[in-house]
Structures are given as structure tokens and as C-alpha cells.
Amino acid sequence: MAAEQDPEALAAARPLLTDLYQATMALGYWHAGRAREQAEFELFFRGCPFGGAFALAAGLRDCVRFLRAFRLQDADVQFLASVLPPDTDPAFFQHLRALDCSDVTVRALPEGSLAFPGVPLLQVCGPLLVVQLLETPLLCLVSYASLIATNASRLRLIAGPKKRLLEMGLRRAQGPDGGLTASTYSYLGGFDGSSNVLAGQLRGVPLAGTLAHSFITSFLGTEVPPDPMLAPAASQGPRVDLAACAEAWLDRVCAHLGLGVQEPHRGERAAFVAYALAFPRAFQGLLDTYSVQRSGLPNFLAVALALGELGYRAVGVRLDSGDLLQQAQEIRRVFRSISAQFQMPWLESVSIAVSNNIDEEELTRLAQEGSEVNVIGIGTNVVTCPRQPSLGCVYKLVSVGGQPRMKLTEDPEKQTLPGSKAAFRLLGADAV
């Protein structure tokens, strides 16, 4: 598979995405006549991340794509020549130019399977020179993918099966590909979807997203919509001026909630109406631009009830600041009360989504019994894995020419176990 034909080429690793010492060692092996000796490396980690008891193996798909496309281009070889000694034998560069991974065999833990310290995630066999060159890109592709999948699975275990978990950390990632990797592998680890459109396009990750505070602050309420009219959901009956309808509902909502009708921000309401006109079947209110209780919530209810009159059901609300759990409980109470008051039974169960720097501790709180939170968006704390931002995978030579090799350093933690491994998981009679 040529890189040019790969729809994900833009997101893929390249052979020169490697440490220089892989290239200098390649020359060393070649010079010593050992480039084609059969060697085996194992890729593993030394300790489970986050103080936990497991990790998920991930990134295999990216590795396979990388290995299939592995080929140094003329420009790559020319660049390497520019950083290696000027008197290097040109035959070495011809060797590099002809390299591919057709003689490389990879055994791997299945994507998403449980992994434990010292157990190889990948076992890479092939000519010594080329399997050495693969070290850095394979580590780069496996380590973060496995870390984020593990982190996501921990968050899923905390959240339980019913909460909808969304990854929204693209802006906090290490550049474009960090974000794509995070979105892809948090989905593998148990998230329901992502905000990252590219992850939807390239990896089929389900997408979620509605509106941000900027959309709301962009409206003053003095704007004149080109077309404020909305047809009923069933497409029968006359079109209705949604803004006017929402104003009428606002009076009733404010009266019920004991609020002055001037309190809710008119710009916010105009933004909600504009969004509802564009997305009558997917209206979500972001409540905390001005004041949740005095503005966001009554404005949302006014627009949601106006939509409801036309047969549309709002999808829910989102909170991005403050005490998320406490607000969710209060909002649900209001939903129930309004739902009963105005005979809109669907309204009491619309979803409450929350976000704002949610970590494992806050997630535990949001997932507790009785919590009215339905959807939880996590950005920084899933993408950057702040409790342990790298998995620390290593890629160690375990045999050359069929003979085992080991690193017998004075640091016992860094010693390696020689020879190719086979991993078994022993289950008791009760399958534990």
C-alpha cells in the first residue's frame, strides 16, 4: 500500500519519524555486515499506568499501516546522507532506499486487549537493521494509543455503563495528531464519541457537538433573522415565528419560576432561537454564558417549549462551569416541574450534559447513584493523561540469529529478560 493511496496518509507516521541513533546504528550494523541478521525485539511496558492493575494494548492498526507503507524516499535518504559522515559508503544508502518491511513479522496482542507489565504488546522479527529502525515509530504509535485507551477505560469503569462519555480534548492535545490519536483510542477504551470531526471522518468515531459560548455572545438580540418561521415537525400545519413563540413561552416560564421576564438575557435567547431554527430536531442549550438559573435555563425552556409546541423535542442542556452535579439536580427538578405544569412529559427526561475539567474524582461524583447528569464531556483529563502523561513503553532486543540477548545493567529495573516470550493468562475454575 503506497502512502499516496492511503486516505490517512496525512495522519500517518513516516520512516524518518525516528531517533537519529536508529540511523547511526543502522550504519553500524551495515558496516559490520549484520544488516540482514535475523533479530527479534519486544515492545512492552514496565509498570501499569495510573497506579492501576492493567493497561489496554492499542495502536496496532496504526503500526500495521506504518509497516505496510514503510519505504524511505529519495529525499529521506538524501537527508540521512547529509547528517551521516560524508565518507559513508554509497552502498549503505542504496540499501536504505530499497528497504521495506516485507521481511518483518509482527506478533501482537489483539487491539484493545488487556496488557500487563513485561508482556510483549508487539514482537517484531526481521532483519536487524530494519527492525532497529522501527523502534521509535512503533513506540510512538503504541505508547500513547495504549495510554489513552487505558485512561479512557478507567474513566468508563468509573462512569458505569449508562453515562454517555464524550472526548473533547483536541485543543489540549499535542498538536493535530495527538488529538486524532486521543479521539480514536478513547473511543476504543470505552468512550461513546468525540467532538473531533477528523476522527469521525477518518476513523468512524461517532461525533457530538452543538454550540459554544461564542455563538451565544455573538447575539445581542437585536439581530433580524432572515427567516424566523419554522414548520411543524410533522410538516403539517402553518409555519410559526419561533422567536415570537419563545417570547410567549418565556412569560409563562418566568411566571412559574418566579423570575422577572426581563432577567433572561435576550441575546442568549436570540442565539438559542437561531440555533433551534437551524437544528429544530437537535436543539441543545448551553446554559452558563450569563447565569444558569436566571437566564440560561428560562431561555432554554422558552425555546424548548416553543419547539415542543411544534412537535420537536429538544435534546437537552449543557453546563460548563460551577458545581456540575448540584446544578444538574436543580435543573432536573425544574424540568420535572415545568414538564408537569405545561404537559410536556418528554421534557423531564431531556439530557443534561456537563463539562469543565472533569477528572477521575469529579467523574466519581457525577456518576454517583441518583445523579441527574446524563452526558459527560472530558477534554484535558482524558487527552493529556495528567496523572501519568506517558506509558513508558520500551522496545528491547531479545534475540539475534536465534540466540537470546539481554541487558544486564546495574539498574535491576532496566534489566531485560532474554529470548522470545509467550504469554499465558491463567484462569481459576471460577474464571478469575
Place this chain on the structure above:
Amino acid sequence: MAAEQDPEALAAARPLLTDLYQATMALGYWHAGRAREQAEFELFFRGCPFGGAFALAAGLRDCVRFLRAFRLQDADVQFLASVLPPDTDPAFFQHLRALDCSDVTVRALPEGSLAFPGVPLLQVCGPLLVVQLLETPLLCLVSYASLIATNASRLRLIAGPKKRLLEMGLRRAQGPDGGLTASTYSYLGGFDGSSNVLAGQLRGVPLAGTLAHSFITSFLGTEVPPDPMLAPAASQGPRVDLAACAEAWLDRVCAHLGLGVQEPHRGERAAFVAYALAFPRAFQGLLDTYSVQRSGLPNFLAVALALGELGYRAVGVRLDSGDLLQQAQEIRRVFRSISAQFQMPWLESVSIAVSNNIDEEELTRLAQEGSEVNVIGIGTNVVTCPRQPSLGCVYKLVSVGGQPRMKLTEDPEKQTLPGSKAAFRLLGADAV
């Protein structure tokens, strides 16, 4: 500049590398007839990272490249159509297909300049719809670049001007682009170079790297090199069998150090000889594969002295485990002693490079007065910024149609200052 012609296209962001809500808001603006209203966003951070008092602004070059190439392709628009409501007006998608950033103006802090909380790193003016779409990719391109540049500059301030600092964290980064970004912007922040070959090829970052433990463990000492002969550095005089010459030097080194000549690992020595044959002008010994004092150091000295006899000067040694400072001091003492004993004055000052999970505390120790460490390689702790793995930049709407906008939330920290900003730095008469 078309993306196809950009040599860095593979590393660049794309328009769909964005949050879905940017696309849904775009439809909302378009539906409300506001797509072309003139708007201004500011990109800034709320607090200096790492508990420090400054940040470095970085990523501008990537932003400019992204903005110049910004263009949704047919496949992108088709994908968006698949995730937006099926009855969306086709004219919206035609609008998207025609979008570019020719009407967008960006003012920015110069690349690498000091940045402070609330001061805009970027001020982005243009049609509301398109500047909204730019939010996520610009945040993605600026936040991590600025964070890593800041982190690198802090490490440089700790290390002082004389230590050579190398970034080697590619394998610990968030996938391919995280590594490229880290290498690029740690160089901007004050590092001397990187191990990342792609950063050298694409960004001109100086490269460094020699050999890893796998190279050493791959040799048993029984291998027969195709050509063990090395010509003198000056190219005059007969070629010499480097392995045999190193064996002779090993006897003298071991006698001087009080070691048995069988103690140094012969495979390690064979690896050093093989590397020295390929890189006679750039020989570096990695000392801690078996035992620094009893194997790595005497083997290095034997090969370095053999090279020295031929007029080559080894570049130095590297340590990757144990107490790095203490070992460096001991190794320097041995260098001085051997240098005097064998009349090789250059040997006493060859560089001592260290690596192994070096953080700010360990760097402070390694950089102290009298430290014999010359080169410091940092991976995880520069690339993942574990003390604060995200800068938390935000991108806030400050005006539409020339009128200021603000978010007046109940969370005071999240309130925004309305209107376009101008930042001044006031210096006293003493320029402080």
C-alpha cells in the same frame, strides 16, 4: 499555497481537525444570515504554566501555514453533510466549499516572545463563520507549541548557557505530530537539538544521536567484522586492525584501573569497535549496558585510545541509568588519570552525556557548579510537560460588527474582557 505543494503537508492540520460544534455553529450563523459579519476572537491563556511567571508564545508558523492552506475539500464537505441534518440547505455546503482565509487578518505576538495571562497571543479578525471554524485548530496549534517552548525555556534557564540540552522524547509524545511539535518548539525554547530526524528534515532542528543498548546487546564478540581495518585520520600511514589495537589498549587500561582484563564484556567491546569503524570521527560509548565501571568505561577507553593512536578523537560517553552526577564525576576523574597516564590530553575533556527521566529537580542537580556533565538528554519531562500537560488556551469572541462582546458567567475566572486588546509592556528607567 496549496496543501499538495507544502513539503510539510503530512504534518499539517486540516480544516476538519476541529470540534463538531464549530461546524454546527457555522450552520447556525449561516442560517441566521450572519456568516459574513465581521468578528474578532482573541486567543490567550488564563494562567502561566508550571506555576511560573511567563510563557513563550509559539506555533505562529504552523498557524500561518494552516490558514494559507485552509480550504474544505469535496470529501470534507460531504462528510459534514453526513453529520448535519439531512434537510440542511445545500447553499450552506456551497458556502463551505468556497471558504478560505483570504478575508481573515491575524495579529500575533512574534514567535518565541514572552506572553502573559490575558494578553492575546493571536487576534483573529474576519467573517464570523470562518473565524469560528478556526477556533479548535488554532488552539491545537498554539497551545502545545507554547507549552513545550515554555517548558524548554525553563529547563534552559535551570541548565544555564553551557550545558548542551537535547530533546529525545519522540517515543513519549502523543503520536507522530506530538513528537514533531515537541522537537520543533523545544528547540525554539532553548534546547540545542533533538533526536527526531523528521524535525531535522522538516524544521532544520540540529540532530544528535549515536547508539542504544540494543546495538550493544546485539554483539556477542564472536562476530567477524567484514573489515576490521581503519586508516589513520590523516589518511597517511598503514591501516590498522582496530579490534586488535583496542585489545592491546584494554590490557593497559585494565592494569591502570586495577581491573581484570576478562571483566569488560567482550560483546560490548565488539559493539564499540563496530560503531567506531563506522563512525571513527564520532565515536560515543554508551556505558551502562552491563556495568559502567567494570565494563563500559574500560571498553570505551580501550576503543577511544585505539582511535586516538590513529589520530581520531572520541566524542565522549553516555550514561542512561544510576546516579548520573556521581558517575559523571567519577568518569571525569578516570578520564583525567588515563589522559595523563597515556599522554592523550584531549581525552580528559571529552563530553559526558546523560539521560534517564531527567526532570527540573534532577537537572538542577546536574547543572550545579562543578558538575562534569556536558550534555543532557531529556525525553518524557520535556515532551509530556508532566507538571502541567496542557496550557489551557482559550479563544474568545471579543467583538462582532465592531461591537464588544463578553461572557458574563457566574464563574469569575471564566469571564472575558470585551473588545479588542492592545498589550503594552512598561519598562522602568532601568529597563526592568
